[in-house]
Structures are given as structure tokens and as C-alpha cells.
Amino acid sequence: MNFPNQQPSEExxxxxxxxxxxxxxxxxxxxxxxxxxxxxxxxxxxATK
Numbered sequence: 001m002n003f004p005n006q007q008p009s010e011e012x013x014x015x016x017x018x019x020x021x022x023x024x025x026x027x028x029x030x031x032x033x034x035x036x037x038x039x040x041x042x043x044x045x046x047a048t049k
Contacts, residue, residue: 008016
């Protein structure tokens with residue numbers, strides 16, 4: 001448990017770093033999916049006309 005003005009431990013820093021990396025990875029994957037899925041649907045619709 002941290003008190004105000006106390007530095008986080010190395011373990012807490014490591015956990016926070018892992019959480020931050022996971023959040024960024026998730027955001028990138030969601031962003032890619034939001035771009036890729038409509039693009040794929042567009043080309044599929046175009047190909048079937």
C-alpha cells in the first residue's frame with residue numbers, strides 16, 4: 001500500500017508497465033479491426049456485383 005509522497009516499488013512499476021502495454025496492444029487491435037472490417041466488407045460487396 002502506498003502512502004502519499006512514497007515511491008512505487010519495482011514490482012508495482014512492472015505491473016503498471018505491463019498493464020499499459022496490454023492497454024496499448026488492445027487499442028491498436030481494436031483500431032485495426034475497426035478499419036479492416038468495413039474495408040473488407042466494401043471489397044466483398046464490390047467483388048460480388
